[in-house]
Amino acid sequence: MTGQLAVGTCEIVTLDRDSSQPRRTIARQTARCACRRGQIAGTTRAKPACVDVRVVKSKQWCEMIPCSEGEICGLLMNKSGWTCTQPGGRIKTITVS
Template sequence: MQLLRVLLPLTAAGLCWFLLCALHSRGGVRTGSCVIVTSERDGSQPARRVARQTARCACAPGRAAGTSGGRPACVRADIVLSRQWCEMSPCLDDEGCDLLVNQSGWTCTQPGGRVKTTTVS
């Protein structure tokens, strides 16, 4: 009987751990985080390289999927709604951010002059 009192809680804890691991491995995203789902690169043009990423984000209320520090992240929703992309700090620390004229995205300019352009679809 005493052995049963010890095994029952351990069995229940093990079952809970198993279920949590199973849910996590099925692609669940923690609230406030993002994971990259697909990534592809096309270097067929000599002067430029086209890269596309798709991310899945689980953002808290008042936040939306965006980019911060060059990585997918949950950002304030008002930034996305107003399309003021540079406010979410999408570029790396040493890069300068400029909004595209039609507000469809932004450019990150590196100190050497290389420019990365990001458009939002």
């Protein structure tokens, strides 16, 4: 780990990509965050960010605005994550572990 983070910021610690399956890339990312009281590590605009702990506890993932500009967020049926649909129809699926 590196030095101290400024309060309210996050950094990516590891990023692993697996492109072994055709037309599919699986990426696993680990981030570390220094969040304020009432916040927890999450995702905003496709980057690690501190988000309201209520969003994570309720699994209302789209409330943290996790997708990039122009993408549409959709909650997975079992609330295990979300999808980001791009204007051309390409879909990114993100699951929380």
